[in-house]
Amino acid sequence: MDKIWGQAREELQKIVGADSFATWIEPLRLSGVNEGTAVILCPTRFLSDWVSRHYSDDILKVLDRIEGPVHRISFETRSQTSRQVAAANSEPKRPAPRAAATATATATATDDELTAPLDQRFTFDNFVVGKPNELAHAAARRVAEGGPVTFNPLFLYGGVGLGKTHLMHAMAREIQARQPEAKVLYLSAEQFMYRFVQALRDRTVMDFKELFRTVSVLMVDDVQFIAGKDSTQEEFFHTFNTLVDQGKQIIISADRAPGEIKDMEERIKSRLQCGLVVDLHPTDYELRLGILQSKTDTFRTQYPGLQLAPGVLEFLAHRITSNVRVLEGALQRLFAFASLMGREITLDMTQECLADILRANDRKVSIEEIQRKVAEHYNIRLSDMIGPKRVRTVARPRQIAMYLAKQMTSRSLPEIGRRFGGRDHTTIMHGVRKIEELRSADRSLAEDIDLLRRLLEA
Ligand code: ADP
Ligand code: MG
Numbered sequence: 001m002d003k004i005w006g007q008a009r010e011e012l013q014k015i016v017g018a019d020s021f022a023t024w025i026e027p028l029r030l031s032g033v034n035e036g037t038a039v040i041l042c043p044t045r046f047l048s049d050w051v052s053r054h055y056s057d058d059i060l061k062v063l064d065r066i067e068g069p070v071h072r073i074s075f076e077t078r079s080q081t082s083r084q085v086a087a088a089n090s091e092p093k094r095p096a097p098r099a100a101a102t103a104t105a106t107a108t109a110t111d112d113e114l115t116a117p118l119d120q121r122f123t124f125d126n127f128v129v130g131k132p133n134e135l136a137h138a139a140a141r142r143v144a145e146g147g148p149v150t151f152n153p154l155f156l157y158g159g160v161g162l163g164k165t166h167l168m169h170a171m172a173r174e175i176q177a178r179q180p181e182a183k184v185l186y187l188s189a190e191q192f193m194y195r196f197v198q199a200l201r202d203r204t205v206m207d208f209k210e211l212f213r214t215v216s217v218l219m220v221d222d223v224q225f226i227a228g229k230d231s232t233q234e235e236f237f238h239t240f241n242t243l244v245d246q247g248k249q250i251i252i253s254a255d256r257a258p259g260e261i262k263d264m265e266e267r268i269k270s271r272l273q274c275g276l277v278v279d280l281h282p283t284d285y286e287l288r289l290g291i292l293q294s295k296t297d298t299f300r301t302q303y304p305g306l307q308l309a310p311g312v313l314e315f316l317a318h319r320i321t322s323n324v325r326v327l328e329g330a331l332q333r334l335f336a337f338a339s340l341m342g343r344e345i346t347l348d349m350t351q352e353c354l355a356d357i358l359r360a361n362d363r364k365v366s367i368e369e370i371q372r373k374v375a376e377h378y379n380i381r382l383s384d385m386i387g388p389k390r391v392r393t394v395a396r397p398r399q400i401a402m403y404l405a406k407q408m409t410s411r412s413l414p415e416i417g418r419r420f421g422g423r424d425h426t427t428i429m430h431g432v433r434k435i436e437e438l439r440s441a442d443r444s445l446a447e448d449i450d451l452l453r454r455l456l457e458a
Contacts, residue, residue, distance in 0.1 A: 161323030
């Protein structure tokens with residue numbers, strides 16, 4: 001069994017990555033395979049629940065390949081096994097009282113088991129700060145530095161993949177480093193609910209309450225998850241109040257502002273709002289480029305010797321605007337691909353390798369919309385976008401529209417030229433270059449362009 005498991009572990013590590021492997025798979029043991037059912041031993045129930053929900057397909061696939069055929073996995077916790085054994089041994093004498101057995105199991109649950117694992121990469125050092133996230137970052141830093149509790153709760157919100165979880169982990173780590181004796185509890189709202197429901201089922205709600213109410217810092221990620229889940233909300237509300245009353249720090253994240261969470265009780269919403277509420281804005285071009293540069297530095301150590309052509313990162317920062325997670329994934333794929341092919345990362349390779357991501361990120365903005373918005377913004381007539389006038393007050397906005405058309409649509413230069421009154425593609429190219437040049441020198445122009453882009457993306 002050990003040999004089979006050894007081999008399975010190697011494959012699983014490749015599939016789930018080193019960090020998740022160390023946290024979730026490493027502690028498991030394969031105890032046997034019987035008629036297509038593999039029995040996996042887990043040290044704790046929390047672990048076994050988590051693994052069975054997140055990794056059972058991977059484990060099944062790998063074991064089926066190595067040991068085959070395996071159709072099912074049964075997870076057993078050691079405490080459960082020993083309890084079963086103990087119960088079996090003592091049965092002839094007297095049946096073990098069930099409630100007592102469960103209570104012991106919960107009492108021995110450690111904080112390590114309760115708090116979710118922190119991602120090693122999510123540190124303040126690795127967090128790239130730009131305009132869209134500087135406020136959230138500053139607030140997170142301040143709270144993580146400890147001192148008197150000034151913002152309670154700290155409520156961070158923003159769209160998917162903008163760095164909420166990253167900041168939460170960075171804070172948890174920092175607080176723990178500065179105050180080793182503090183009991184920092186970080187978990188997702190989903191895990192909170194899950195533990196709560198489990199406690200209800202096992203009739204250990206008092207223990208559950210007790211555990212949560214003894215923490216020094218409570219961090220709950222993605223709190224919108226408990227909206228509409230009434231008893232969980234209720235419990236969360238009580239936990240929240242007790243901790244705030246004791247002056248304990250609470251840090252919450254969500255995908256939207258407290259007031260906008262549907263199916264969340266009013267009293268909870270208003271409690272959530274009474275500290276500091278800060279949001280992470282959608283990324284802008286500069287932040288995306290900064291993040292790409294920082295990730296590239298990391299990837300370079302993973303893939304030494306890879307060449308990256310100039311302009312590739314800028315291209316990605318322009319074209320992938322959805323969120324940082326997608327941006328990161330794209331870069332990762334690009335480096336892996338280039339390293340397999342043993343080739344330099346060029347613009348062509350990027351377009352080929354990331355075609356699907358780039359297509360998905362293609363904003364459905366039309367050249368007409370761009371012309372209209374730009375004309376509106378600079379107070380010129382729409383017809384002047386297409387017309388021949390060369391005065392600066394008209395020509396410059398027209399060039400900005402050309403630039404945005406090139407950046408925001410997948411139209412070719414000749415196609416763009418046709419929509420600007422049948423201009424030649426070299427004229428469009430000249431316009432685009434001119435704006436690129438001015439953009440880096442002229443701050444107010446750069447801001448105008450960002451604003452227009454945001455308006456068009458909205
Ligand atoms: P959220 O929780 O808001 O959905 P995450 O915190 O999971 O987003 O971020 C998604 C990915 O993007 C993570 O890998 C994270 O490290 C990365 N990321 C997000 N923002 C930044 C940033 N400002 N600097 C560096 N990496 C970032
Ligand atoms: Mg998150």
